Amino acid sequence: MMTSAKAWAAARSSSIRPPVPPAATSKWSAWKNSTPPEEIAVIYSKIKKHADYTKSQRAFKALALWEDMIPKFVKVMPKITSACSSR
Numbered sequence: 001m002m003t004s005a006k007a008w009a010a011a012r013s014s015s016i017r018p019p020v021p022p023a024a025t026s027k028w029s030a031w032k033n034s035t036p037p038e039e040i041a042v043i044y045s046k047i048k049k050h051a052d053y054t055k056s057q058r059a060f061k062a063l064a065l066w067e068d069m070i071p072k073f074v075k076v077m078p079k080i081t082s083a084c085s086s087r
Contacts, residue, residue, distance in 0.1 A: 039075075047062055
């Protein structure tokens with residue numbers, strides 16, 4: 001098992017890929033089941049790009065603790081009203 005410090009250091013490497021989460025961890029399995037893996041990968045890649053560009057310690061930590069971070073993301077979409085749909 002990798003310590004958080006080692007995971008954090010590993011996340012700083014430029015060749016890191018999004019970790020494959022365990023198949024059935026209870027704390028995020030519901031979120032994972034309702035969110036396509038492609039969307040999770042997009043979030044990861046955007047944070048990775050931000051971390052590489054800005055050297056943000058917070059971004060590197062989020063990447064290192066990725067499995068714990070996944071359920072903390074919320075997808076926000078505008079509410080479609082009848083006025084919007086009639087255009």
